Amino acid sequence: MKVVVILPTYNEKGNIDRLIPILEKDIFPQIKKHDMNILVVDDNSPDGTANEVKKLMVKWGNIKLNTGEKQGLGAAYIRGMTFAIEKMGADILFEVDADGQHDHKKIPEFLKRIDDGYDMVVGTRYSEGGSIPQNWPIHRKAFSIIANILIRTIFGRFTIHDWTGGFRALKKEVFLKEKNKLTEFRGYTFQVSFLHKALQDGFKIAEVPFHFTDRTLGDSKIAPTEYIINVLRYVFVARAIELAYSPFLKYAITGFVGYIINAVTLEVLFRRGLHPAIAGAIGAELSIIWNFAMNNFWSFSQYKITKPIKVLFKFPQFNLVALGSLVIISAVLAIGTHFFGPSSRQIFLVIAIALFVIPYSYTMYNIFIWKRWHISFLSKLQKTVG
Ligand code: GDD
Numbered sequence: 373m374k375v376v377v378i379l380p381t382y383n384e385k386g387n388i389d390r391l392i393p394i395l396e397k398d399i400f401p402q403i404k405k406h407d408m409n410i411l412v413v414d415d416n417s418p419d420g421t422a423n424e425v426k427k428l429m430v431k432w433g434n435i436k437l438n439t440g441e442k443q444g445l446g447a448a449y450i451r452g453m454t455f456a457i458e459k460m461g462a463d464i465l466f467e468v469d470a471d472g473q474h475d476h477k478k479i480p481e482f483l484k485r486i487d488d489g490y491d492m493v494v495g496t497r498y499s500e501g502g503s504i505p506q507n508w509p510i511h512r513k514a515f516s517i518i519a520n521i522l523i524r525t526i527f528g529r530f531t532i533h534d535w536t537g538g539f540r541a542l543k544k545e546v547f548l549k550e551k552n553k554l555t556e557f558r559g560y561t562f563q564v565s566f567l568h569k570a571l572q573d574g575f576k577i578a579e580v581p582f583h584f585t586d587r588t589l590g591d592s593k594i595a596p597t598e599y600i601i602n603v604l605r606y607v608f609v610a611r612a613i614e615l616a617y618s619p620f621l622k623y624a625i626t627g628f629v630g631y632i633i634n635a636v637t638l639e640v641l642f643r644r645g646l647h648p649a650i651a652g653a654i655g656a657e658l659s660i661i662w663n664f665a666m667n668n669f670w671s672f673s674q675y676k677i678t679k680p681i682k683v684l685f686k687f688p689q690f691n692l693v694a695l696g697s698l699v700i701i702s703a704v705l706a707i708g709t710h711f712f713g714p715s716s717r718q719i720f721l722v723i724a725i726a727l728f729v730i731p732y733s734y735t736m737y738n739i740f741i742w743k744r745w746h747i748s749f750l751s752k753l754q755k756t757v758g
């Protein structure tokens with residue numbers, strides 16, 4: 373397959389002079405399976421980086437140069453990737469810094485993962501076998517590590533350890549799918565947003581650890597404060613949108629209406645002379661039916677159960693989960709009112725629902741009822757049991 377290693381440059385004259393011969397002489401000859409090429413994406417660097425590249429292009433026929441206006445690293449990558457696919461016929465794209473900070477000896481390993489069937493491979497500095505420069509001052513190290521832990525936590529996606537790094541390989545399909553969603557991320561935020569969108573769309577992503585070495589020539593182009601603000605803004609906004617579209621909000625609305633159905637039924641039937649326990653139980657079952665139907669056809673509609681025979685099996689299971697909620701509520705009410713008296717009952721009802729019933733039932737729905745979450749040890753267990 374045709375591989376294009378994209379090297380974005382802004383004032384990297386001395387570095388490009390060192391890096392390209394290493395790639396051509398030491399790295400590319402190790403790769404027999406693929407057709408290796410280089411694309412330098414230069415933004416009219418004032419130091420004349422482009423002229424250096426032109427000299428190298430005379431020596432090696434597999435190098436191309438794409439120049440344009442400086443609009444940031446993300447913009448340069450989008451332009452470069454488009455050029456690599458449309459003009460060079462690339463199947464696989466690499467993102468590599470031109471300043472030599474990325475361990476190019478790892479390039480064959482990235483390709484191996486692509487050959488194994490992964491869509492995207494990200495270099496990680498924060499897994500075993502990876503590192504950030506020893507000589508970085510402590511605040512810089514701490515910042516880099518904390519930022520990545522924060523991003524993983526906010527997204528709730530822990531399989532990727534390095535979200536901000538710029539050493540990656542990807543199939544062209546990943547870029548073509550995400551391209552239009554990335555145009556607003558022109559700076560270094562490109563890295564986080566691209567990876568996040570690729571994960572959301574279900575692309576298979578692998579990690580390769582590497583040692584990130586310090587720059588020996590020239591200066592970093594990153595503006596730290598602006599970078600931090602932009603990354604945080606992206607992470608928070610993207611996560612909020614993700615949650616709004618996730619089943620959780622719909623599940624919560626459904627549950628709230630279900631509660632009202634329960635309360636109104638209790639009131640109406642009680643006033644018609646039914647015993648409160650019976651009136652409450654009828655209300656509860658109506659609410660369970662409502663919850664099952666709405667969650668099935670709305671909240672978890674992507675995973676909905678439609679075959680009547682399956683519904684027949686699922687509905688008792690759903691009732692069993694509801695029974696669990698009932699046990700939780702009565703236990704919390706019993707303990708709460710024991711210590712704080714019967715007048716605290718409504719407060720403890722709210723506590724029971726918010727702290728225990730919601731996490732409990734949402735988890736049960738996701739794992740057992742609609743099977744949206746796949747817990748690896750549980751699926752193993754299910755396999756061995758039956
Ligand atoms: N064409 C172009 N246009 N290239 C650029 C631009 C731009 O606006 N800005 C930066 N570059 C090039 C640099 O010349 C270099 O080859 C590469 O992009 C990385 O830029 P650096 O300025 O060296 O970035 P860094 O080392 O501070 O940042 C590293 O860490 C970031 C955060 O983890 C890089 O690995 C980034 O990719 C990463 O996002």
Ligand code: MN
Nearest residue numbers: 469471473592
């Ligand atoms: Mn750098």
